[in-house]
Amino acid sequence: MYRDLSVTVVIPCLNEEDGIRSVLGAAPKWVDEIIVVDNGSTDRTAEVAKEMGAYVVQETLRGYGRAYMRGFKHASTDIICCLDGDHSYPISDLDRLVDVFLHYQVDFLSACRFPILNAEAMSFKHWIGNKILSMAMAILFKTPIEDSQSGMWVFKRSILDKIKLTSPGMAFSEEIKIEVLKHKELRFKEEHIKYSARQGEIKLQPYRDGIRNLSFLFKKRLFG
Numbered sequence: 001m002y003r004d005l006s007v008t009v010v011i012p013c014l015n016e017e018d019g020i021r022s023v024l025g026a027a028p029k030w031v032d033e034i035i036v037v038d039n040g041s042t043d044r045t046a047e048v049a050k051e052m053g054a055y056v057v058q059e060t061l062r063g064y065g066r067a068y069m070r071g072f073k074h075a076s077t078d079i080i081c082c083l084d085g086d087h088s089y090p091i092s093d094l095d096r097l098v099d100v101f102l103h104y105q106v107d108f109l110s111a112c113r114f115p116i117l118n119a120e121a122m123s124f125k126h127w128i129g130n131k132i133l134s135m136a137m138a139i140l141f142k143t144p145i146e147d148s149q150s151g152m153w154v155f156k157r158s159i160l161d162k163i164k165l166t167s168p169g170m171a172f173s174e175e176i177k178i179e180v181l182k183h184k185e186l187r188f189k190e191e192h193i194k195y196s197a198r199q200g201e202i203k204l205q206p207y208r209d210g211i212r213n214l215s216f217l218f219k220k221r222l223f224g
Contacts, residue, residue: 006077009034012067016085017043019199024052026092037067065172082153087199089152101154106187108180111152113195121195129210140221148174171216
């Protein structure tokens with residue numbers, strides 16, 4: 001519990017044996033439950049997560065969005081916090097992020113990685129891709145956003161009944177923000193974090209995923 005609110009952390013994982021150990025080891029003690037969604041790992045990700053006290057659920061169909069939607073179904077707390085299992089997002093900073101979330105009385109808080117303080121955390125091509133996608137999202141949906149691709153969020157679980165999430169892949173990270181931003185009753189805010197170099201293999205394919213995410217933005221704008 002944190003300030004009388006129950007909290008779940010949801011972490012999608014695909015072959016994150018090294019990273020998930022570091023993430024779970026740094027998790028705040030006040031977190032009520034940690035749900036690790038194993039998305040078909042071939043290493044010991046699931047075993048390590050279980051050994052460290054996480055509740056592990058399986059999503060056999062590959063996909064970032066699929067993994068999150070599976071994890072959300074198992075969460076029953078007041079607040080859901082999300083981040084990757086590669087130790088690039090600072091789980092140890094959740095105290096501050098939840099404090100910001102509560103102070104501004106928002107429904108969805110998205111962690112912003114920019115400016116990048118660690119030069120090893122993001123390559124130049126990834127930086128350019130993120131800037132292009134964030135600019136496209138800001139123009140298409142007429143709202144300022146600094147980091148449309150961020151994968152660390154804090155939000156009220158109750159908003160899941162008010163938004164429509166459909167993307168099975170990497171575009172899920174922008175879709176969940178779009179859904180909140182376009183909902184007149186929901187309040188959105190970004191907060192800066194210190195982003196770190198990931199542990200383990202890199203799965204993001206910048207050109208392929210970048211084009212897919214850009215295409216998704218246009219489809220989402222046109223068809224909702």
